[in-house]
Amino acid sequence: MNDQQIPAVAVYGAGGHTGKFVVAELRRRAIPVVAVGRDASRLPAGVPGREAAIDDPVALDRAFAGCAVVVNCAGPFLDTAAPVVEAALRAGCSYLDVTAEQASAQATFQAYDGPARAAGVAVIPAAGFYGGLADLLASALAGAEPVERISTAVALDRWWPTEGTRRTGERNRVPRVVVEDGRLVPMGLPAASIDWRFDAPHGAQTVVEMPFSEIVTLSRHLRVRSLRSYLSASALADVRDADTPAPSASDALGRSEQRFAMEVVVAGPAGTRRAVARGQDIYAVSAPLIAEAVVRLLDPAYPRSGALALGEAFDARDFLRALTPTHLATAFDPV
Structure with a gap:
């Protein structure tokens, strides 16, 4: 397939x-x-560029005209998701975003499932590192069977937050939710801290309950009684420190030196199983996750429409295999 045959x-x-x-x-x-x-002055060189303010639906319509998929990377998604999804649907495009914001992902699922089905396109929020990767790992472990408990934990050797991460943190004051007794409920405060033993090089760490959009994506399509998410305490301290610098490039791809590990543990009738994904730079790794989803959405044989989680929209194990080992190191083990 040449460039002229691939939709933009x-x-x-x-x-x-x-x-x-x-x-x-x-x-x-x-x-x-x-x-x-x-x-427009901030757009990357070498590709067609179009300027469109988030509050200008006419400009958004012009910007998305002739495209097949819209990827939203502009946060805070509490402000951008709805106008971009609506413009994508008017243009007949599928939609993906990389939100870590629970309330944004939940609102997208609730508001756009019906319209996306009517338009025959897919709307997939939270398809990046937060939300999407944990969803793929848990989906690969759980399958279609109900499970008792899913726990996710992320270790970062450092978290150098971007300007967008800081803006989103200031904007997103919506109380965080977890799953208990099969229902989304507010997370208890103060946030719980537990010890988690990651594989090397991260090792044993204190992690703090810090649920992101994976709580919403997983509970959207997996039958789970209890769902909790944790983040290494040291990384949380980094992102809360106003003096922590933004990420800087350390290689030819522009990635920072940051190393991450994400572990997902699923406990149910089949026993307790663990999935692990390791890689470099949580911002950069969202790109191959998004690109792999785009490739699959562009396939004329893709059968799904509606508002979907990443692990619901695609075969999770096949999706992860496509990213391994170039972008991720993954492992699936009994515990």
């Missing part, structure tokens, strides 16, 4: 930190890209 993909927020990684990964896969943003 619009990346909204293409001038931002994560957006640039997404544009680069799509181009690496020879997928035509339209870079869209609120400020």
